[in-house]
Amino acid sequence: MALAHEIRETVLYPKRLAKRRFREEILSDWGHLCAYCSAEVGNTLDHVIPKFKNGSYDRHNLVACCPGCNRSKGSDDWLAWFKAQVFFCEKRARRIEQWLRGLDSRSWIPFEIAPSRD
Ligand SMILES: [Zn+2]
Secondary structure: OOOOOOOOOOOOOOHHHHHHHHHHHHHHHOOOEOOOOOOEOOOOEEEOOOHHHOOOOOHHHEEEOOHHHHHHHOOOOHHHHHHOOOOOOHHHHHHHHHHHOOOOHHHOOOOOOOOOOO
């Protein structure tokens, strides 16, 4: 039986640290920018599919999300909500869809999610 090639970490971390790493990995995959409006986020994550709608705790159901979007989106269907926003972006919506399907930034075709900040 072939071994999975996906193992990236072989080091064990204390739970609290693992949790922080988990969060940080997601944030860094999103460039610390809101998945929806691309504003800078602190460390807030959003459950794309709300937990009570059977959304999972899996990292691929979590995206970096600014507090504004987080509050505004609430438990609405993410795509319906996103499409109704002035900052709706087709590319970003596609990226979120890919993310939900389990693809992370390493499989993304790079594109500028960040407004230039220099
Ligand atoms: Zn936002």
